[in-house]
Each structure stands twice: as structure tokens, then as C-alpha cells.
Amino acid sequence: MADSPLAAPTAPTFYFIGVTTGQSSSQRMFPLWMEALGRPEVVWRGVDLPIHADPERYRQVVAHIAEQPLALGALVTTHKIDLLAAARDLFGELDPYARRTDEVSSIAKEGGRLVGRATDPVAGGLSLDAILGVDYFARTGGEVLLLGAGGSAAALSLHLLQKPHPGDRPRRVVVVNRSAGRLARLRQMVEQFDTDIRFEYVQNERPQRNDELLAALPPASLVINATGMGKDTPGSPLTDDARFPQNGVAWELNYRGELDFLRQARAQRTARSLTVADGWDYFIHGWSQVISHVLAVEIGPEMLARLSQLAADVR
Numbered sequence: 572m573a574d575s576p577l578a579a580p581t582a583p584t585f586y587f588i589g590v591t592t593g594q595s596s597s598q599r600m601f602p603l604w605m606e607a608l609g610r611p612e613v614v615w616r617g618v619d620l621p622i623h624a625d626p627e628r629y630r631q632v633v634a635h636i637a638e639q640p641l642a643l644g645a646l647v648t649t650h651k652i653d654l655l656a657a658a659r660d661l662f663g664e665l666d667p668y669a670r671r672t673d674e675v676s677s678i679a680k681e682g683g684r685l686v687g688r689a690t691d692p693v694a695g696g697l698s699l700d701a702i703l704g705v706d707y708f709a710r711t712g713g714e715v716l717l718l719g720a721g722g723s724a725a726a727l728s729l730h731l732l733q734k735p736h737p738g739d740r741p742r743r744v745v746v747v748n749r750s751a752g753r754l755a756r757l758r759q760m761v762e763q764f765d766t767d768i769r770f771e772y773v774q775n776e777r778p779q780r781n782d783e784l785l786a787a788l789p790p791a792s793l794v795i796n797a798t799g800m801g802k803d804t805p806g807s808p809l810t811d812d813a814r815f816p817q818n819g820v821a822w823e824l825n826y827r828g829e830l831d832f833l834r835q836a837r838a839q840r841t842a843r844s845l846t847v848a849d850g851w852d853y854f855i856h857g858w859s860q861v862i863s864h865v866l867a868v869e870i871g872p873e874m875l876a877r878l879s880q881l882a883a884d885v886r
């Protein structure tokens with residue numbers, strides 16, 4: 572089928588592997604970015620897979636990119652862990668972050684080999700730093716509630732673990748996840764570090780329990796929705812009765828979808844002096860990191876500002 576995502580490409584092609592890729596701003600943004608980067612011949616192609624897809628589907632997609640000469644590489648969202656678990660042997664090289672977190676968000680080709688990178692620790696880290704500012708945890712005494720223990724939760728944990736200045740590290744991070752496997756995986760990564768951050772792991776999928784964990788946080792704590800709920804799946808990990816911490820920060824990793832968690836946070840923004848952020852900056856950093864890797868182009872601060880503006884124009 573000519574319009575199948577895995578039909579042989581007829582132009583240099585950049586793949587976007589996600590759940591509902593057709594609804595992403597990236598489809599509109601991509602041609603503008605290629606024009607700005609001097610690569611207008613490169614086209615965008617979305618590959619939609621269900622969450623926790625059959626490993627064979629991941630292998631087919633990765634093998635397709637490896638085998639097709641016009642397939643340049645891919646950005647992977649949501650499937651970062653499952654894809655690597657299913658297709659690790661198809662990669663010629665993995666960068667240190669991919670090895671640490673056992674996930675890939677960027678697939679490029681170098682000398683005929685597939686090179687996987689985890690760009691989220693950098694992209695998510697840049698976004699988080701911009702939201703919090705320097706010395707946030709020393710200034711405020713806030714802690715972190717990380718809802719979800721998937722790829723981006725691991726990346727953000729890694730970012731916090733590697734913060735050189737103590738004031739940028741929270742005292743405590745509580746991580747909540749539905750399946751035990753993802754929590755065990757995250758714990759295994761955290762235990763490779765000699766850290767003063769206390770990680771606590773809670774297996775739970777009941778929003779009422781998350782409300783309780785939220786209520787137990789000190790003021791100024793950071794709450795992150797890294798579950799994909801409100802975009803990949805319906806709802807929010809919290810109930811509408813949840814109370815965000817006074818002077819806290821609520822960060823929804825997505826920028827599109829129903830975004831129920833963002834709505835809940837915005838409803839308390841004034842009353843509880845919340846800082847509320849969505850995933851737009853994360854999206855821009857993530858895409859620029861992966862495009863730089865796949866197309867082997869430098870994207871400096873000036874170009875990043877230009878790309879960011881182009882994306883905002885078609886958001």
C-alpha cells in the first residue's frame with residue numbers, strides 16, 4: 572500500500588513514531604523547519620502504534636528504517652522504552668544516555684549503522700530548568716511528585732540526579748506508576764548513582780491515592796504528569812478534588828489533547844499561586860535535538876529561536 576507508513580519512501584524521509592502522530596503540530600512545523608535548515612527535500616512520515624505494541628511491530632519499523640536507503644531516521648515518543656527493548660540488537664550504537672535509561676528517542680544512521688540516542692534527559696532537562704530557575708529546591712524546600720515512571724520520567728530523574736549543585740536537587744522524589752516493572756526499572760537506574768535525593772516508589776493507578784500523595788507534599792513542590800493521561804489515554808492521574816501545593820509547580824508534559832491535568836492545575840493557579848506549564852518547550856527542545864542528530868546539522872541558539880517561532884506560528 573503506497574500510503575502505508577512502511578511503504579518504501581520515494582523521498583528522503585524522517586519518521587515520527589508515536590500514538591496519534593497525525594494530530595501533532597510537528598506535521599505542519601516540519602516542512603518549515605526543513606526549509607529553514609536548508610533541507611526542503613526531507614519529508615515527514617508518521618507511524619502510529621498502540622501503547623505497549625507487539626514487539627514484532629517495533630522490530631518491523633526499526634528494520635524498515637535500517638533497510639530503506641531514503642529513510643533518514645526517526646523521532647520516537649511514548650514508545651521509547653518498548654521500542655528499544657524489542658529491537659536493541661538492530662542498533663549498531665547507543666549513546667550513554669540511551670544505555671543508562673534503556674530508551675531511544677532518536678534514531679539516526681551513521682555509516683550504514685543505526686545509532687540510537689536518548690535525547691530526553693537534555694530536552695526535558697532544558698525545559699525543566701527554564702521552569703524552575705537556578706537553586707529552586709534550596710530556595711523553596713519543595714519536593715517532587717513524578718506521576719508515571721516511563722521514558723520521560725526516567726529522563727527527568729536522570730537530569731535531577733546529575734545536577735552538580737545541591738540547591739538544584741530536591742530532597743525527595745516520589746515516583747508513582749501503574750505497573751511494577753517500570754518502577755523496578757527506574758529504581759535500578761537510580762541505584763547506579765551515589766545521590767542525596769531520596770527516591771520513593773509507589774505502585775498505584777488510583778487517582779484518589781495520587782491526591783493523597785499530592786496533599787502530603789510540602790509547599791512549592793513540583794508535580795509532573797508523565798503518565799500520558801490527558802493525551803495518550805483519557806483522564807488525569809488526579810481527581811478534580813486534588814489540592815496542588817501552595818506556591819507549587821504543575822508541569823504537564825504534553826501540549827495537546829484533552830490535558831485534564833493541566834485544566835485541574837489551571838483552576839487552582841490563582842488560589843494556590845501555582846506555576847503551571849505545558850509540554851510545548853519540551854516539544855521544541857526534543858524535536859530540535861533529534862533533527863540535529865538525524866540530519867547531522869548544528870542547531871545553535873539563533874536557529875533554535877527561529878525554529879521555535881516557526882513552530883509557534885503553526886501550533
Ligand SMILES: NC(=O)c1ccc[n+]([C@@H]2O[C@H](COP(=O)([O-])OP(=O)(O)OC[C@H]3O[C@@H](n4cnc5c(N)ncnc54)[C@H](OP(=O)(O)O)[C@@H]3O)[C@@H](O)[C@H]2O)c1
Nearest residue numbers: 649719720721722723748749750776798799824850853854
Ligand atoms: N512535550 C513533549 O515533547 C514530550 C516529550 C516527552 C514525553 N511527552 C509525553 O509525556 C507522556 C509520557 O511519555 P513517556 O515517553 O514517558 O511515556 P511512557 O514511557 O509510555 O510512560 C508513561 C508511564 O505512565 C504510566 N501510567 C500510565 N497511566 C498511569 C496511571 N493512571 N497511573 C500511574 N501510572 C500510569 C505507564 O505505566 P505502565 O507501565 O503501567 O503502562 C508508563 O510507565 C507521553 O504522553 C508523551 O507524549 C511529551
